[in-house]
Amino acid sequence: MSKELLNALDDLETEKGISKELVLDALEAALVSAYKRNYSQAQNVEVEFNHKTGKISVYAVKDVVETVYDSRLEVSLEEAVKINSAYEIGDKIRFEVTPKNFGRIAAQTAKQVIMQRMREAERNIIYNEFIAYENDIMQGIVERQDNRYIYVNLGKIEAVLSKQEQIPNEVYKPHDRIKVYVTKVENTSKGPQIFVSRSHPDLLKRLFEQEVPEIYDGVVEIVSIAREAGDRAKVAVVSRDEHIDPVGTCVGPKGQRVQAIVNELKGENMDIVEWSEDPSTYIANALNPAKVIDVVFNEQTNSCLVVVPDYQLSLAIGKRGQNARLAAKLTGFKIDIKSESDMLAADEAEEEVGLVSTDDLVDGALVDEPIEAIVDAEEVVAPLVEDPEVEETLVADDETIEELLNGDETDEELEEQDTTED
Template identity: 85%
Template sequence: MSKEMLHALDELEKEKGISKEVVIDALEAALVSAYKRNYGQAQNVEVQFDPKKGNIHVYAVKEVVDVVYDSRLEVDIKDALELNKAYEIGDMIRFEVTPKNFGRIAAQTAKQVIMQRVREAERNIIYNEYIQYENDIMQGIVERQDNRYIYVNLGKIEAVLSKQEQIPNEVYHPHDRIKVYVTKVENTSKGPQVFVSRSHPNLLKRLFEQEVPEIYDGIVEIISVAREAGDRAKVAVTSRDPNVDPVGTCVGPKGQRVQAIVNELKGENMDIVEWSEDPAAYIANALNPAKVVDVTFNEEAGSCLVVVPDYQLSLAIGKRGQNARLAAKLTGYKVDIKSESDMEDTQAVDSELETLAAQHTEDYVADVEEIRDMENTIDIEQIPQELEDQMRQPGDPVMDADYEEGELSSEDVEEEIESAEERDAKNE
């Protein structure tokens, strides 16, 4: 049995990649569990496996005491001295209790523990193998699909491709070979779980690294990627070597390099632009194939106004605003595009508004100066007398009288009023 056991451990290590030490630890733990269940033994049981001969021994460890209260855990000092005169109280003695037959329950328990340890070891091996591919690209084979996921075989594990991570309108058939970007690797209770994507912008970056050796070597660097999966993408590149053209290097001879990436992504259009330290030049390049006349920045708002020729306005904006939207994602600026004629009209309106504002300001200043001049010429002391003269009306008995302060008394005024009322009554 020992030879067969060692041979089985060797085969398990070759097929599953599980080391002998892991299996031996699992076997020892399984035998301890099975022995305790079958024989009701306490927790002082040890199991030793001989990796050279394959022999298994079970020991009960007991403490040397004066008075024995539990024979499973303790041994009398007298019995200990019979075994060896060097034993003292407090020493631990190992007694071999290897059973000849563990029984069906014990064997089943040992099997379950071993299988559990083997599964855990396999999960750890798979997790450690695929965690290094996180944020990297892998090639897999489409196996099956359901309402939520498409399952891609990556070798030792099935990765899941959700609908959100798929390229729109791309059809996947069983046995199709596709390249996917590993977004996340998790070690769950059910085993390792790998999540992949076909729409992630970094998939495009990894594909360029595979197809363009200069990018992999670091001579050409990808600065930014903006992508609308399945339709169009923009890639900004720069070169660390002044003798190397970054755009031409990525395109390749007769467009072979970029065409291989387009084929892999089922015809997704690709714009490769050169990155520049000058933001205006960078934005102009990002709006390719449209030509840019002028770029004005608003640093506080993080936006820019781009002026293009009239006949290139639709080209700069793109279908459903796609070109401008991708350029904004690529550069990080909010891009507002106007034609030259619209810009001239806007400038004319702004100029007219500035003229009107200036004229209004001049009129306002003139009015203020006129008021100030009037204030300087008017004699404030004459205003009450002038108002009094204006308020006087002909026929008013009081006002017609030569009423001045000191000339008429109050009785005179009353008599004058009564005589006036009598005259009015006779006239009626």
């Protein structure tokens, strides 16, 4: 059995890449536990595995003391000297206690340890293999699904596709081949766990890298992606070579390149726009297919006002505001869209309001020269007040007004006065 075990460990190291020394260390620790469990022993035990012969020996380790209180853990100095006269108090002596039938226990323990080490090694191999695919794209086969996940077979392991990472309204059937984006790889106690996505924006990026060689080579670069999975996406691209059209390169001859991506994503619409250093041009491109007349920026709020023709207002906004929303995600600006007529009406209203200034209003009346008018009025009124006749008239008027306010004259008296005057 021992030589067969050694040969098995050699084969294990060659085929699975599992270190022989690590297995032997684990095996010795497991045999110690097996010995204590099967023989109800509590003393200090050591297991020695001969790497040449494969023989397994069990030793009980005891301390040399003057007076023995626990024979399982201690040995007297008198007995120790009989074994070897050089022993002193405090030394440790190993006594072989290998049971006759320990070979069977050792074989069972060795099997368990080797199987455990094999599982751990396979998990590590799978983890190290798939951690390299994190943030990358892979092709798998749909195997099954439950209320939480869809399980995708990636070859050596099953990946999980959660509902949040699925494309809305996409139906997954067993044995369907799909491309998924690996978002996270975890090494758990139950083995590696791989999480994949179909709705991640970087899935689109990886698909373009597969279909467009210029993107893979770095001649054309994807600057930004805005995506509403299953419905529509916008991709901003730029060319590092002035002789290469980035948009035409991504579309491909007769639209073959982008059509392959659309087919993979079950009909998701693609808008490929050219990135520009000029924010106005970039925003105008992002609102494609709508035409943009003007872009007015507000640097304080990182927003902009986009003016479009009246007949293209609904096209610029898009269905349920989708076109404007994706353009905002793509460019990083908050976008407000107005029609050309609304913008002209707003400008005219501002101009009309701008003609009247609060500085030109005196008691709510509009005057051309308010300050001079007030001065002239004072110059006219001042001499009149100084005139005696005018002063008497003013005093009389004041007395009449005072009498009216005090109610000294009745309505009948006032009527008689009016009749007399007539």
